[in-house]
Amino acid sequence: MHDEYVALSGDEVVAGALTQKPGTAGCISETGTAGACSDGTALDDPRSVAISPDGTSAYVASQSSDAVAIFDRDTPPQTTIDTGPTETTNDNTPTFTFSASEAGSSFECKLDGGAFGACSGPGASHTATELSDGGHSFEVRATDPSANVDDTPASRAFSVDTEVSGARLRVKGRSQQKGNVLIVKCKAGAAEAVTITAKAKAKLDPGSAGAATRLKAVKLKAKPAEAAAGQLAKLKLKASREDSAQILEALDKGATATAKLKVTLIDAAGNSILLKKKVKLV
Ligand SMILES: [Ca+2]
Numbered sequence: 001m002h003d004e005y006v007a008l009s010g011d012e013v014v015a016g017a018l019t020q021k022p023g024t025a026g027c028i029s030e031t032g033t034a035g036a037c038s039d040g041t042a043l044d045d046p047r048s049v050a051i052s053p054d055g056t057s058a059y060v061a062s063q064s065s066d067a068v069a070i071f072d073r074d075t076p077p078q079t080t081i082d083t084g085p086t087e088t089t090n091d092n093t094p095t096f097t098f099s100a101s102e103a104g105s106s107f108e109c110k111l112d113g114g115a116f117g118a119c120s121g122p123g124a125s126h127t128a129t130e131l132s133d134g135g136h137s138f139e140v141r142a143t144d145p146s147a148n149v150d151d152t153p154a155s156r157a158f159s160v161d162t163e164v165s166g167a168r169l170r171v172k173g174r175s176q177q178k179g180n181v182l183i184v185k186c187k188a189g190a191a192e193a194v195t196i197t198a199k200a201k202a203k204l205d206p207g208s209a210g211a212a213t214r215l216k217a218v219k220l221k222a223k224p225a226e227a228a229a230g231q232l233a234k235l236k237l238k239a240s241r242e243d244s245a246q247i248l249e250a251l252d253k254g255a256t257a258t259a260k261l262k263v264t265l266i267d268a269a270g271n272s273i274l275l276k277k278k279v280k281l282v
């Protein structure tokens, strides 16, 4: 048996190089030295071939001696992506780590089509160079030490989102005060769904009538709100009753006051944007 390959049945589906097992396992004989065939791993007068049920081993029996040569098929490795973004990430240089089912495998990577190329590393990892916002795909395939390539590469679709798109804040330039609580209303939203938080500081305008009664800034806050994509959510910023009283009294005496709004919009990917606006309190 000097041929490198033996014939296998046509309907076998296992791929990979077929190699004879090394050493005594490669050719086993009852009479050969230490169980191996007398002629190294070669077999005199091969007679019949048997294939293991899983298609990964072939056994060749000798006609002239009590010996069997064993060939094992080296199957391709399987590749697994272990870490990296799965859906949306606000990291535009995401890192993926991966592994293979066979030790000693090497890897090739591919981002957004094209050909497979070297992974960036270090080790079994790949870090993308700066990606645009939007959908992307990552693929990786392992090659085992016998050069068998995983022909079903591991892949992952994900999208990069690095900004809050179309953020808007609407607030009237003047806020008419009624009742005994200082209130400033605004509307905010974005082209995408966002969570909104809002706060403000109100202060009597220096030099306005009655301003001397209180110059310390008063804090206003609103309950967080959710706005669907393309929608504006209403937010009502309120001061405490005690703080309100002092500013409202000054307004009654003819003072003017200004509230500085800070509205933060956070998208699903965790990106945030701060919008600021000034409102005259009257
Ligand atoms: Ca293999």
Ligand SMILES: [Ca+2]
Pocket (backbone or CB within 6 Å): 077, 078, 079, 150, 151, 152, 153, 154
């Ligand atoms: Ca695979």
Ligand SMILES: [Ca+2]
Pocket (backbone or CB within 6 Å): 161, 162, 163, 164, 165, 192, 267, 268, 269, 271
């Ligand atoms: Ca976004």
